[in-house]
Amino acid sequence: MRRLDLGILMLVCGAAVATLGSAESPNERKELDGFERFVSADGALTFDPAAIQDLVHIGSWFVPEGGAAGFHGVYTQRQALEAYRETGVFPDGAVLVKELRAHKRGDYTTGANVASAGGIGQWFLLIKDSGGRFPEHPLWGNGWGWGLFKPDAPSLNLATSYQADCLGCHAPAAQTGWIYVDAYPALHE
Amino acid sequence: MRRLDLGILMLVCGAAVATLGSAESPNERKELDGFERFVSADGALTFDPAAIQDLVHIGSWFVPEGGAAGFHGVYTQRQALEAYRETGVFPDGAVLVKELRAHKRGDYTTGANVASAGGIGQWFLLIKDSGGRFPEHPLWGNGWGWGLFKPDAPSLNLATSYQADCLGCHAPAAQTGWIYVDAYPALHE
Numbered sequence: 440m441r442r443l444d445l446g447i448l449m450l451v452c453g454a455a456v457a458t459l460g461s462a463e464s465p466n467e468r469k470e471l472d473g474f475e476r477f478v479s480a481d482g483a484l485t486f487d488p489a490a491i492q493d494l495v496h497i498g499s500w501f502v503p504e505g506g507a508a509g510f511h512g513v514y515t516q517r518q519a520l521e522a523y524r525e526t527g528v529f530p531d532g533a534v535l536v537k538e539l540r541a542h543k544r545g546d547y548t549t550g551a552n553v554a555s556a557g558g559i560g561q562w563f564l565l566i567k568d569s570g571g572r573f574p575e576h577p578l579w580g581n582g583w584g585w586g587l588f589k590p591d592a593p594s595l596n597l598a599t600s601y602q603a604d605c606l607g608c609h610a611p612a613a614q615t616g617w618i619y620v621d622a623y624p625a626l627h628e
Numbered sequence: 629m630r631r632l633d634l635g636i637l638m639l640v641c642g643a644a645v646a647t648l649g650s651a652e653s654p655n656e657r658k659e660l661d662g663f664e665r666f667v668s669a670d671g672a673l674t675f676d677p678a679a680i681q682d683l684v685h686i687g688s689w690f691v692p693e694g695g696a697a698g699f700h701g702v703y704t705q706r707q708a709l710e711a712y713r714e715t716g717v718f719p720d721g722a723v724l725v726k727e728l729r730a731h732k733r734g735d736y737t738t739g740a741n742v743a744s745a746g747g748i749g750q751w752f753l754l755i756k757d758s759g760g761r762f763p764e765h766p767l768w769g770n771g772w773g774w775g776l777f778k779p780d781a782p783s784l785n786l787a788t789s790y791q792a793d794c795l796g797c798h799a800p801a802a803q804t805g806w807i808y809v810d811a812y813p814a815l816h817e
Contacts, residue, residue: 492706496685498745499699501731505739510688517681540813542690547808548797549689549696555811556687608737619736622744624729 473532474566477586482573484586486536486564486593494536495520498623501542501554509542510556513623519567523626528616533567535618561597562588565618577601581617662721663755666775671762673775675725675753675782683725684709687812690731690743698731699745702812708756712815717805722756724807751777754807766790770806 477484494514502508515523519533529535541557564586573579577600578586585601588594598604609617620626666673683703691697704712708722718724730746753775762768766789767775774790777783787793798806809815 492684492709495681496701496703499688499690499701500736500738501688501690501699501743502739503741503743507738510690511738512685512688514685520681547689548800549700550691550694552692554690554692555808556813558813559817611737619744624745624747628748 474534474584477534477564477566478584482576482579482584484564484566484578484584484596486562486586486588486596488559488562488590488593490534491536491538494534495625497625500622503554507539509560510540510554512538512540512556514538520625524628529567529618531567531569535563535565535567537563539563559590561590562593564588581606583617663723663773666723666753666755667773671765671768671773673753673755673767673773673785675751675775675777675785677748677751677779677782679723680725680727683723684814686814689811692743696728698749699729699743701727701729701745703727709814713817718756718807720756720758724752724754724756726752728752748779750779751775751782753777770795772806 476487476490479485491514493516495517496512496514497520498513500511500513502511514536515529516534519529519535522530522533539560539562541560542554543557544552544554547553564584566584566586568579568582568584571579573584576584578584578596578598580601583601585598585605586596587598587604589597606617612619615621665676665679668674680703682705684706685701685703686709687702689700689702691700703725704718705723708718708724711719711722728749728751730749731743732746733741733743736742753773755773755775757768757771757773760768762773765773767773767785767787769790772790774787774794775785776787776793778786795806801808804810
């Protein structure tokens with residue numbers, strides 16, 4: 440093949456491959472390679488409820504009573520799960536989402552007083568930040584970016600200070616990177 | 629470009645695209661377009677524990693006591709979830725997995741006596757079968773293929789008759805295609 444034709448071939452192949460890469464059918468899983476979709480240039484965190492379907496489920500909590508009652512489902516990127524399984528820590532850029540849902544109870548063939556999930560209450564968002572991207576930002580610190588979002592305004596981070604709003608609940612998990620990793624068996628399988 | 633070169637171009641592009649399509653990095657999400665990975669030519673069902681990570685989580689149960697105590701997480705293909713949201717029924721080839729996990733309880737900052745998940749007990753597998761692929765097979769009927777698997781031998785279907793082994797627990801959901809769809813809020817969002 441002549442050099443010119445080879446050049447054209449490479450260009451056309453490149454275009455074909457690029458087109459395939461960006462073509463997104465409604466049934467196609469999206470890649471979630473990083474945290475960029477959740478973070479603006481100045482470090483503000485936002486949330487996209489559809490993001491859950493781009494993540495894998497690594498575990499659930501059931502809280503029977505109190506203000507946090509219901510199901511707490513926890514999700515991360517597939518890549519982050521695989522990295523954790525290899526290294527025992529979440530990689531930089533790992534995204535953790537905890538989705539809180541109401542619950543209802545009923546008797547089923549599986550048992551009495553069985554709980555199942557209802558509507559979404561809120562989401563917690565964590566972005567692993569090993570290098571300290573936003574050292575002055577009040578929602579970035581202790582190795583993570585921290586966010587809290589509700590369904591009526593998922594782009595608004597309701598947390599304003601990770602130290603005041605977030606650390607209290609995570610303090611007992613300080614020794615495992617502020618995450619209750621023992622509750623997520625998928626990390627260890 | 630000469631016709632021969634165009635032919636070569638198309639062949640090479642095709643090969644390049646095919647190579648891209650089959651190249652699988654460890655961090656790449658696999659597509660799960662159908663049920664084929666779970667069904668052999670004669671209708672036998674098998675299970676692959678890694679399949680969970682190719683599915684999306686559509687809901688969880690928490691059973692507090694009894695033989696089925698623990699978390700029951702339910703998963704389907706992303707495509708099946710999207711089809712259900714559009715049509716209100718699972719499409720032919722939809723895969724539903726229910727993963728049963730043990731649970732432990734503890735007091736956390738989210739509440740007292742909070743349950744979190746432990747090891748895997750077993751998986752239930754359903755393959756939507758609108759047309760009746762295996763009319764004589766004892767594990768195919770009522771619009772589904774039915775399976776039960778345990779971690780020590782996930783390729784062995786422990787159910788031998790869907791009528792004897794499976795329908796009893798699903799009978800209360802007969803009016804909704806044998807699935808407790810009300811317990812999976814993600815289907816309706």
